[in-house]
Amino acid sequence: MKPTEGNQRIGIPAYFTSHAWVEARFDKADLFETKQGRLMFRAMEPLLRVFGFLGPAVRLHNEYLFVRHYAQEARLRQIRPTCIVEIGAGLSPRGIAFASADPDLRYIEVDLPNMVAAKRRALGGFPYPPNYFLGTVDLLAEDFSKTLPEMPRPGDRVAVVTEGVTDYFNMPEKRKAFRNIHSLLLAHGGGRYLLDIYARENFPQLPFLTNTFIRTLGRMVGRSFDDQLFERVADARRFLVGCGFDEAHELDLAELNTSAYQPPLGECTYRIVEAKVGEEG
Numbered sequence: 001m002k003p004t005e006g007n008q009r010i011g012i013p014a015y016f017t018s019h020a021w022v023e024a025r026f027d028k029a030d031l032f033e034t035k036q037g038r039l040m041f042r043a044m045e046p047l048l049r050v051f052g053f054l055g056p057a058v059r060l061h062n063e064y065l066f067v068r069h070y071a072q073e074a075r076l077r078q079i080r081p082t083c084i085v086e087i088g089a090g091l092s093p094r095g096i097a098f099a100s101a102d103p104d105l106r107y108i109e110v111d112l113p114n115m116v117a118a119k120r121r122a123l124g125g126f127p128y129p130p131n132y133f134l135g136t137v138d139l140l141a142e143d144f145s146k147t148l149p150e151m152p153r154p155g156d157r158v159a160v161v162t163e164g165v166t167d168y169f170n171m172p173e174k175r176k177a178f179r180n181i182h183s184l185l186l187a188h189g190g191g192r193y194l195l196d197i198y199a200r201e202n203f204p205q206l207p208f209l210t211n212t213f214i215r216t217l218g219r220m221v222g223r224s225f226d227d228q229l230f231e232r233v234a235d236a237r238r239f240l241v242g243c244g245f246d247e248a249h250e251l252d253l254a255e256l257n258t259s260a261y262q263p264p265l266g267e268c269t270y271r272i273v274e275a276k277v278g279e280e281g
């Protein structure tokens with residue numbers, strides 16, 4: 001693969017979420033338990049408790065994360081793709097879990113080289129299911145789709161997923177990412193794209209909290225979020241259509257979330273959006 005232009009530091013939060021998936025007992029999450037992830041998760045717990053008075057977005061931060069992961073999985077189970085391409089999968093156990101549970105599904109998981117190396121290390125001697133494919137890509141690269149480790153096959157119902165990825169990109173990068181995903185789906189007969197959107201309209205109306213959170217995360221991943229979040233989810237939907245998608249709509253999180261975690265969804269800082277390419281998508 002040619003040298004990547006992706007921002008490797010966006011991988012840091014992937015360690016935190018890998019432990020979140022362990023805590024929430026997602027299938028196969030134990031395979032990806034890392035010391036780094038556990039330490040980050042444990043270090044955050046007291047902070048979330050101490051600053052919990054600021055509101056549910058802080059107090060229930062981890063529950064909202066569990067719901068995000070659960071809701072995307074619930075939607076994938078509803079639409080039953082025959083091929084899933086998850087981009088920026090980090091140390092998520094979903095690919096291994098879904099591929100192990102359904103031999104008729106092909107699950108293609110891709111990420112930047114350092115994260116894929118970490119995932120391979122975590123998997124160690126675990127036997128990969130034959131319908132699971134792991135490889136390196138840069139979602140922002142011109143030749144993104146040519147570098148996938150496996151391609152959807154003719155007749156596949158294809159779904160692309162990103163979780164906790166695209167809001168780390170600024171607007172020109174989001175445009176590149178969405179156009180690349182649109183082209184991938186178009187080249188394979190259409191399909192659906194699931195993603196989470198953190199829009200400013202869904203952040204708590206406490207400027208101190210919002211700014212501190214956004215700045216801290218920005219420092220961690222080495223970039224400023226000042227100009228990279230959509231104001232409204234509707235802006236994100238329009239942006240996706242501007243990148244070629246036929247349509248994009250917000251999914252009903254309450255309907256998808258049948259998990260054991262039931263935080264008040266009105267306070268949730270993200271929404272799950274589904275964008276489509278083609279009639280069947």
Ligand SMILES: C[S@@+](CC[C@H](N)C(=O)[O-])C[C@H]1O[C@@H](n2cnc3c(N)ncnc32)[C@H](O)[C@@H]1O
Nearest residue numbers: 006010011013014017088089090138139163164
């Ligand atoms: C916050 S982590 C989320 C990981 C995983 N989706 C989860 O929810 O646990 C963001 C992921 O996006 C990946 N990423 C960042 N830029 C990327 C790019 N240009 N191409 C592919 N993956 C990228 C990072 O390496 C990291 O694994």
